[in-house]
Amino acid sequence: QVTLRESGPALVKPTQTLTLTCTFSGFSLTTGPMSVSWIRQPPGKALEWLARIDWDDDKYYSRSLRTRLTISKDTSEKQVVLTMTNMDPVDTATYYCARQRTSVGSDAFDIWGQGTMVTVSS
């Protein structure tokens, strides 16, 4: 059974750095094709893709947030970590990690974690 679970602080102060961890099971991020992405959703708003890491350690970022984001993986611990610097109240959102099922001509977020709500406030 494939599962993902996000963890991290529920509250961060403006200008702080957010670190979120996605712990997964039921699949491997050491052989391809396999990827994990982070996606967020502000309260009452739409989904926004943030970053992706591939099995071979290729990394991709949202154009608008790339200077603030870092994604990494610890395959032995089966974790993917996202850091976001200089947090602002507009970054208040539920943050999801999701497995990506990819093949030639196909790419979908097929399994999602439950999400973790992060509030940015002083």
Added chain:
Amino acid sequence: DIQMTQSPSSLSASVGDRVTITCQASQDISNYVNWYQQKSGKAPKLLIYDASNLETGVPSRFSGSGSGTDFSFTISSLQPEDTATYYCQQYDSLPYTFGQGIKLEIK
């Protein structure tokens, strides 16, 4: 970035109705579209991938079609448990982008 525009903005329909949601891409994206269902307080769930393929375990009343810039998602016979917000998403090019979501309510 590729913009995905969904319509209508909201939708209310009765049990048993046929419901269609549309999604328009800002450029040709072939069939590189997925559809997700998000129930209140829950994570999104993949329903349709590659524009028209039904994800394993998803009821057959859900379907998708389209290519190029225009896509549609249909529920053939609306059920009470289909109350949710539905999102389209493109994977033609990074960054992945989602539509604004359509909230579907049961009358």
